Amino acid sequence: MSSPAPKTILFLGATGGVGLSALRRALAANHTCIALCRTPSKLAAHFPSDPAPSNLRLVQGNAHDAATLATCLVHPSDPARLVDAVVFSIGARPTLRGMDDPHVCERGMEALLAALRTCRREKGAAAGGFKPRLVAVSSTGISDFGRDIPLAMVPLYRVALHTAHRDKKAMERLVVGSGGETEWTLIRGSFYTSGPETEGLVREGMEDPVTGRVDAEGGGVPIGYTISREDVGKWVFENCLQGGEKWVGKAAVITY
Template sequence: MTQKTVAFFGASTGVGLGALKTCLAAGHSCIALCRNPAKLSAIFDLEKTPNLTIVQGNAHDIAAVSRCLKASETTLVDAIVSTIGGAFIWSKMTLDDAHVCEKGIETLLSALTTLRKSGVVGRPHITAFSTTGMSRFGRDTPVAVTPFYSIVLKVPHLDKRAMEDKLASSGEEYTVVRASLLTDGETEREIRVGIEDPAKGVETKAIGYTISREDAGKWVARNLVARREERFLNKTATITY
């Protein structure tokens, strides 16, 4: 397997952390942006993890993001995994930042443009983590959870939709991953995958209730970083049990 350099945004917890752990174990060089580096240094023994570089900063700061996107002075990383998101405020049924994902992808795309203008070359594949319940081509969730998605998750979905649309129109190579409701715990359960083309519609459908953060992260690392399966290129992959 070819070793790659991968930039991570949002990898201090959840799906991003699961993907980061899998990539590190496979020997890939990983650069992780973290507002509080202590979160990751508490998880990884940096002396025993030489292929991990932690960069302090915010995913909405173009300078910090740019530092993560360079594999060398003249080349971009091979892959980018973004799993950033906001904290949900149940009392207000909204996010602490209603545009966290939209601003994140705008910053990432602007950073790539700026670096290329300065002479840095490369075309990294971008994985952006999203959620089910947003297909324009029909229902992609079980009927029982449809009201929950449409009412409780309205604000997060608007943010994810804006992120997806900006990425799809960017001209970059990408895959959007929409996951079912996220749970905790690594399992050995089979993951079913659906594929949707943003222009042509559903190619294969996978509808389910849940998937764990750890299993989702492993799936991203194995199918979009290590192998980068062509069937997911510039498309949306839905993952669920």
């Protein structure tokens, strides 16, 4: 089986975790990758080879700045084209007073969608029909249609993670509402850990976040405690960036 044609992929939130895991795999598969970072040196440190990967373009900037995002959505070697996909994995950092930015995901997605509209308007008819593959990293525990976490985890999600999940929920509403503009997939991993990549342990399920329907043939939505960020990034790469059309317009629930 031949490999998919190389794509151009924008990564937002790639300095660690899920985004970094997916980025490393995309680079190895010869995709052109653009990574927008507030501090590019933090990401560059993960690629200490000299020279750095030739298919990686680091851009300094803020993912809440629509103007900067608009420049990153343009194909680096063809100004008439836009990127093929966007991996959105930004998130807040916990502090002693709570999350450092309780609206980081919502504001970031608002800026991204605004930037996409700007690109379509400025690029004209060619970009007007462009619908990028948008992969947005979310979380379990926020479905409107059923429980996808163990009962033992409910107190943690409702108390300690309430603010972060409210932000993820707001982001999800924006993503789902962008159906005419993007080919989106929501990634709802269970509690994220820093564990290693595994083989054969990941379980997956599919929910339609509009209707609440689940993939009955796959056994419904799996319920589990944790999954490593490394495995989530691997799943994103294999099932969304390398293809995976069946996940368009769906929420992927993944866990061990």
